[in-house]
Amino acid sequence: MSGQTLSEKIISQHCGYAVQAGELAIVPIDGAMATDATAPFAIRAFRQLADAPRLWDAQKVSLILDHATPAPNERVANLHRLLRDFSAEQGCHFYDVGEGICHQLMVEFAHVKPGDIFLGADSHTPTYGALGAFAVGVGSTDLAAAWLTGKTWLKVPTSVKVEITGTLSRGVSAKDVALQVVGRLGIAGATYETVEFCGSALHDWTLASRMVLANMVAEMGAKAGLVDVTGLQLPYAWTPLHADPSAQYRATHSVDISHLRPQIARPHTPDDVAPIDELLGTPIHMAFIGSCTNARLEDLQVAAQILRGKHIAPGVRLLIAPASRRVFNAALLDGTIAALSEAGATFLVSGCGPCVGSLGGIPGDHETIISSTNRNFRGRMGNPHAHIYLASPAVVATAALAGEIANVEA
């Protein structure tokens, strides 16, 4: 028998017997989370599943207000109330308005750990693959069922191996690698599969950078993403798990990042990726640094490095929504926030609003946006007549400064 992929290994450990790709398994989960975008329907389904239902383990469940925060109207305010009341009734973890983006909080507060199986009612849940957790995005009803049973059913996925080698040039970051991979595999390139990243290039990557890579597997249709944990530093004791050398992959890709140029996804799909050189001079109206992809401290610091002592171009607005309160506080303490604000940046609440078009930073018709987020589908940011380019925080900050897509000064 051949060795196991990391997906097969994690699922096998949870099943108590060895599973292989293609098998159906009912697995116990280690945690579950939902947001104000998905929890309302999950709560409705949960209450229909049983009479006076209780969470299988309240300490393993988190609810987060992040998608439309603070509430823009009474309708959303009442959905937020529903989550607050449900959390109090069930005794689960609850993160109120402004605490941060769900995925950042799950990692920051160690609700998810290496080797876990975790369900999130949000498509970017695979982000936790950055620390070696098998984390899957689900809808509201699947989540409600898991809340009650502590289990989910899944088909053990085949895996695509992506080996990253080389060293990044200055001005190039994890986002450029992620976009390069999405462009190469395509928007449906890993549907139903796990993308397992490995390779010497990743060994000295921060957790924040690893999260960028795992986050964007959602843009390839993947069920999960896993980043090999070699070199990963975590503030608690844990046992590293790796794929077996003889594991079987559906496909293997190699990416040498030594000469990688900054990458940009053009409207209206995240897999329409080109090197920055093809898009230099494209005028922009709005720049956004935010989302579960790129709004962590290292992202804000890179932007501050580019903008410190300068000012964004006339006619451009730069919006920044830090990934969490902790990120915001750290950026306050080290002077990052001041540098960005003095350069003309406008700070928004830590949350998802502008990325998903639910609140704040809605673009006007025919405006062009450069954004550090993960999706640029038509209408994504709230206006179907706007054009969204996806790029790294460095490219976004540089474009805000120049008023157009411009080379990042190394």
Added chain:
Amino acid sequence: MTTHVYPIDHIDTDRIIPGKYTKTLDLSQLAAHVLEDLDADFAKNVQAGDVLVAGGNFGCGSSREQAPIALKAAGVSVVVAEYFARIFFRNAINIGLPAVEIGKHDILPGHAVQVDLQASTVKNHTTGRTYTATKMPTVMLKILQAGGLVAYLREHGQYPTE
């Protein structure tokens, strides 16, 4: 019963129901905006029992269950596609909306199709061609036959097995 055909790939959840409309439990609000950035007249024209036909990777993007909920609330009785994005597929079955995969097809706007869920076939009345649906995993078939995951779990108390 009308067939609505959008023969393109990668119709994402933002086009099925934009994020700005998803923060509600009011099904009529979801139905009112379903597919509006793809076809502004769809919500007005769709009627109970209608069939929706699309290309590949239908429902890619967000995990929002509001996408299949909006389609179902608007009256769509079955969605036919070459194949579905993973989360959309599970969500549709979980809420009892049949989602039928038939691989590459030649169904075009103006064609009329008939879906036979029992026989797992999709017949294009305009061209005369009949497609056999991809076999759904037994677990999903059992959930769909129960009317959705809530109904299944209420009845059986545990997930279906193969």
